[in-house]
Amino acid sequence: MAKSSFPRFLVPLSTALALAAQAAAAAETCAPQVLREAAAKLAAPGAVLQKALAAAEPDPDLAPPLRQALGRLKPAVAELVDAHLRCMPAGQAPDLAVLAATLHTAANGVDVGKGNGNGNSDAAGENTLFRFEPAFIAEAGWLAVVAGIGIPCGSDAQLLLYAPRGGRWQRLLRWASADYARIDGAWEALQYRVSPRDAQGRRFVAVSHIRPWCSSAWSSIDYSVLRPAADSEKPQLLLQGSDSLWWGGEDFGRLSVDARHFELRFHAASIDSGVHSREFIRRYDLGGAKPRRVAPVAATPRDFVDEWIVSDWAEVRQWSAVPLDALQSRHEMLHALRQHYAPFEFGASSVCDGGAATQVELRSGGDEAALFFRVEGAAAADYRLSGISGAPDPECTATAAPE
Template sequence: MGWSRLILAGLLMGLCLEEAVAAADPEDMSVPLSLRATLMSLRDPGRSSKPGNFDPSDTIRLREADPRMMDVKHQLRDWVEARLAAAGRDADPAALARQLNADLQAADLFCEAQAGGPDRCPDDGGFWSGVGFLAPVRLEPVADGALLVLRTGIGIRCGTDDSAYAYQWRDGARRRLWQSEQDIQLGKPYLPQTLQSVQISAPDPATRARLMLTLGHQSWCSSNWYPVYIRLWQVADSGVTSLVDEAPDAYLARHDIPILGRLTSTEATVEFSAGGFDEATLFHGAVRHYRIDGGTVTRIGPAALTPRDFAQEWVKIAWPEALRWAAPNVNVANLQAWRKKWGKDGALGEVAATRHCRADPELWQVEANFADTAPDLGQTYFLVRWRKPDRLQMVDILSAPRADCDEADEAADRERSLFTPREWGTRSSVLDKKPRPVSQAGLPCSGKAYCLPAMAPRRRRRAFSLMKPSASFWL
């Protein structure tokens, strides 16, 4: 079963529009005893089991998940909503979040013990567990303060399972208009999400509908190769509609933040590091760019920002959709024949430096040697048209180099991004020799793209766990 189908099976989009938030009993604003009791029951040490290799078909066991955790999610959500209602429209979200977290800390619901006690979610041979504990809640005003987003997290083995809820003030009350949760049911796939961002667009001028984008990823104590989650909804007076629900495989440790995005009322742009065929890095920069027209979503360019990255992304786009990313008048039969040899699993190859073609100022050649892993593919040459800054198309795939494609072009292989280095975090790339501070603006390349700081020579990398900085693993 594919990741996308698994996620559709596990995603709750509980979408009762305009659900009014009930006010709390002013005599009792403390953390509910039922919430604390449920969490305490989950801390039973007898429940713990030594996890083995990550198995997406058995994540209930490996994540020490329990259907009672759904009760925890809703008990926590309902308590926060009651506090929101009691606080009124003009409450300061940051101050309220601090008070909520202070109350949760006083109720002994965080891994960090009170009064400087020990961490109750210790690293157990590289596999740590937060089962029975909560992550701090977050309240974030968005859309110029018109909406409020609540983010919560419950502890599981090797991470947290995050949920998000959005509220608007209407008819004298704060009303929940959208939520995103991962369901936990025995016998069903469980794919917890670590949320990186929740974005909400301004209302469409014509329909007043908003777009809502969540970006997140799967995680585990070892390795950094897990799917990222790209989910897009349209929220209108008539209801909530899921527009995009994708989970491409990704490398999570290339940057401090594994996935970034931007959202307007008509477009969503997402960038991350996808798995690729370059055996020296195993990943490439990938872009998902969607145009939304009413309830119709169309993926548009760019798909990547350099010829090397585009070639690695193009081979993963399903046929015949890949033809949308090909140049006019291409040899369709040749591209299709090569894609049949590429197959479903693809291959790894040694990728040489990208070359510019002298006879065509917009043409570059990407060379990949698959002889060791896929003899039928052998030496392969991708011809890519690049109209800078970010319009790339597949022109042809050859088994011999084109004679005029012999100009060295180091800039063509430079790491590029639609986001600044600071947006990605202080470490610009795992290929850097060491972490270092970077400027806000980055290095301008052309158009809207940024050139990230120059990378160190390609080599095998040590990847650090996103969850526990002390844990490290060789890929």
């Protein structure tokens, strides 16, 4: 009897002691003084930033005091979010509106909707230095916070990702810009997607952002694909890239993921200045030993010809039909012309073989002689360049719909 009752008494007692210790540790890390100290770290560098924002003429080159202030602010904001999430139970969806308002008040020193002391409303997060966008990733059970800082001519943001451990939210990932000397080193319009689990039970996180500037909607879009580590905040970098971008109309790109693929679509310059901009597609298969770009690479036959010319041969050869030698020599010539900003102009597109192929007309390098590209495939995922000729194919007679 005594033998059997002793273990039943011991296990609950040890569990109770452990829970009591965890509660005491949580209470210590959630003390009001700890939260106040985390918020206080924003005051001095924040004042330097506020002064820069008030300048009549923003300077794209950051003065050393402002550069140092931003370098201090970004980790301090992350520590503030850490401190508040340590006070929240993990493993369930929090009230995101309350969390956003709490972080806003702690960082900016004002309640949402009560003004900032200068006669300006903060109801929509306007006229405040720090902004927070929390989200609960239900499938993964993760909590994400995009923490933004207002800077001259734009904003800078970082992604903070948390997972439940020991009953509390523990930071899994912090993805932020490095220190920068010009405002185009900042990360504006940051967006992210968390993938479903793959066959090995792993997830990845895809992130994109643009680079702000004071006077142009032409910019760069940077993208990264990360695999969070179980025992470290430093993720495995699966893929990283950068392209030019036209964000007119606030089109900052569109991210999508599945368990195996990453895709980013955005608008940037066409080789034909008369077209102005076209949709670019960056789609990668992440299921192999290293990322591999896969179709679709363009949304239309004309855009496919554009992409075929501007991309490196090592990449476009997989979208080219055999024999490759003739196509490679043509590609080298056209690619070199594009590298030297030679003018291009698209002509008409014609349908071939009842829609199974499209002929795209292009004039290049100021030469009046046109080239005719035959693009096989009726759908974007099937496009392949099968030939380039100096004369139109008489079988391609039906005019294609305007792109």
